[in-house]
Amino acid sequence: MEKNGPIAPTGFPVLKNDTFLRAAQGEETEYTPVWCMRQAGRYLPEFRETRAAQDFFATCRSPETCCELTLQPLRRFPLDAAIIFSDILVVPQALGMEVVMVPGKGPTFPEPLKGVEDLLKLRQKVDVAAELGYVFQAITLTRHRLEGKVPLIGFSGAPWTLMSYMIEGGGSNTMAKAKAWLYRHPEASHRLLTLLADVIADYLVGQVAAGAQALQLFESHAGHLGPEQFSEFCLLYIRSIAKQVKTKLHENAMPVVPLIIFAKDAHYALEDLAQSGYDVIGLDWTIRPEDARQRIGKDITLQGNLDPCALYAPKEKIGELVKRMLDGFGTQRYIANLGHGLYPDMSPEHVGAFVDAVHAHSRHLNKHN
Template sequence: MEGNGPRRPEGFPELKNDTFLRAARGDETEYTPVWCMRQAGRYLPEFRETRATQDFFATCRSPKTCCELTLQPLRRFPLDAAIIFSDILVVPQALGMEVVMVPGKGPTFPEPLKEVEDLLKLRPKVDVAAELGYVFEAITLTRHRLEGKVPLIGFSGAPWTLMSYMIEGGGSNTMAKAKAWLYRHPEASHRLLHLLADLIVQYLVGQVVAGAQALQLFESHAGHLGPEQFGEFALPYLRDIVQRVKSRLEEAALPAVPMIVFAKDAHYALEELARSGYDVVGLDWTIQPREARERTGPCVTLQGNLDPCALYAPKERIGELVKTMLEGFGTQRYIANLGHGLYPDVSPEHVGAFVEAVHTHSRHLSRHK
């Protein structure tokens, strides 16, 4: 990997609400902080209006538009964190792969990796500042425009999830092509995963330099692996990334930032994830809060895990579900979220009801514990 990386910006506004960061680090909080995966998204009419005339990845490459989309949900809801608007597939793009957003189908690779020899088409060295500088610019601009209201989260896809997209050529119900590589070409699979991990480390460090105050790694396709394959092809890279990012930030005298791992459907590896070096373990909706707390122990903050479909329920029911979730997790060392991203047809009013219920019930439970 090459390049000097992004320049360190100066003079960010002072942070006014650090509840999310304190919860992530395990410090006591007055209430449970809350944010939503995909909180900047199509469920907001203003999002659809902003994006109406622009290609998806052109939007991702426009720092001003990314900033605007990141801020939109903060204007509506008292969320405790913002997450930069971007996409995990900007990393394969930086490696030289073409990705297009096909209406009704989603992200598509016109030329996915089919044979081991196709790895030679990928850039062996990436100038991260040149290829992904637009993300860094968006983060810096957004940090200023947030005016210290809440912290800003940066993110990346994890190596296995990115590898699966690069081989499948898009979404898949089985990930059979990508998993076939793991069984038929284990050495080449590790080569690709190492290449991705190296780039992700630089990318995440660059996001902190640019102003990100926390980082989330999305292992969205963990559920397609069993425990053995996850232990060989996913978990070692998740551990490697968090260790290297933290050590590089320390070496560069940059602020230590909380790091979150979200490995969807990987409850079979919950204990390993809790010991993997991340400050926060994100959970999908397929695990009971009390069970997750018992299995992960007292040294990690948990994040999640309301079923996104619960937001289709009446507002009163959303409040009841949130209260039950908070009682299961407890109000400390906990960040409320959904168990996956917001769906495009969810009512913004119901998102607001979710956020309000977290704040209201967590304050009540904290006072009466």
Template sequence: MLFPTLKNDRLLRAARGEEVDKVPIWIMRQAGRYLPEFRELRSKHDFFTICKTPELAAEITLQPIRRFDLDAAIIFSDILVIPQALGMIVEMKPGIGPVLPNPLVEPEDIAKLETPVDVSLKLGYVGEAITLVRHRLEGKVPLIGFSGAPWTLMGYMIEGGGSKTMAKSKAWLYRYPLASKKLLQIITDAVIDYLIMQAEAGAQLLQVFESNAEYLGSELFFEFSIPYIREIASKVKAGIKQKGLNDVPMTIFAKGAHYGLEGLANSGYDVIGIDWTVDPVKARAAEKPPPVHPTEIRTSISPSSAVGLNTTSAFANYATEAGIISI
């Protein structure tokens, strides 16, 4: 598939550990409620209608790129399209967030999931949006694709939405470890195919969000998260190569997983995302022994720091050790 020549490859060079003229920047929730044009469009359409309509998803993806001098676009979608593809109902309720009205309650419920997932059939709209955005960017900046990681998606599928404790999901890990691993593998297989499809459609960097890593301690993280994260990196890269596509750098962001930095550094990803509570110098030191081609660090700025007069100093504090900055 032919696309316009990329003019700003700063993000991709940083992800590969190459020299850049300055640290590339993108925003974690790059297309969202802070933009009046987003709010206007959102007032006319249901959230998942936007996600599943390539023209609308493309428009929202491009909105922040028109306003700001950023180094990447990130496709407008949601990590919960994977549970939807597995046959679960997911609703986005105002003031509440995502709701899954029929969560998995016991291991027998796993049999209700629609597997294996045909990503072209169930999630092809994401690929269409990616291809559309690549053309409309006209090479201005690269496009990031993404997926949720297995443990994080499992949490939503069991909790029935967001949770401040993930108590039900963690109970599964202790009570039903084999069933939990079966579910995690089902999700992993879907994520692998989904990310390869995004690369085929034109995504130039792929990010995996383990947003609920903070609810796991080291022992649970290394048993129920890291193995599946590693499998995703390995098989996605192999699948991309098998299809004859250009190499696509991959990022893993495990929020709150300060206890697992060494494992993440050796999980097969090109970039490790760390949250604002982690010192990037210590994150860099987690690579033991130091590899020939070190994993790049993508760091997030504290929300309270990225306000007003603190912005410049916050960026300066992180720019030395971080290869990529997201806000």
């Protein structure tokens, strides 16, 4: 919020660079747009400086700070989209769970869900405007401060990924406790996933109302499941969210924005994801671009999939890897990105080399095709 009162989610500056949105919608672009997951992050010294004095989730609840962190990478790099600085675990917080950021350990739930009876402790009806209004304020403020430079992406974690955190109490290598629920308590698991999907749909619609111009759903823990469990406990809810969001946007006469699904390590489900109601499928680095394009077809935009660790390579090598990636995907119906988020110890210069290489190579390829 500004000192003069809240900024209304209307009267936004005119968008000057819509390349990302056009690629997401399958329109022709002069070059391949590029952004990075976790582009607002600890690899930037200015990010660390801004974040130094504040608790992580207090930062997430400060629209002014979230706006500043979102804009920082755009001051350094000619990125084609901004993504609002927030965290996927604000949704479990909205359901009434406590989450704290423990230095050296990461996000931690002091009281995770242990048994089915713990579901009763969760809010069954969530007023997203009341519980997550600070995210909406951050989006509106950022849309104004972006001055139409590039589009702003909103996001949420997907139901299975959030459920796994809520049961594990934090990160896990196996997700054994959360997966045990799927086998022992399938009904309760579906109850929890349904509750999460409904809240997430409302949350995403609220983000569009606040000014988000595209939405990404992060199913970061998809790779812990096999194809059958993915189909029953992930895909069902990924589809439900897309359907609910589109219906609610349409009913409320709001812009129907591009939807991106990123299900990490779910390469066995690409064909299913292509039929799940999303405009863009984000890919991790475990699949060849040519294979993904062949399996998904030409009617859906693909996003990804450079191995984040490629950014540790010398700059010339980054350029070669980007060229190979663009050759594999083609420059149209494609958004360049990494196959996961940027790591805290990466060099900003190498991130810049990645962004510049995408623009240079895609323009070159478009000119010669």
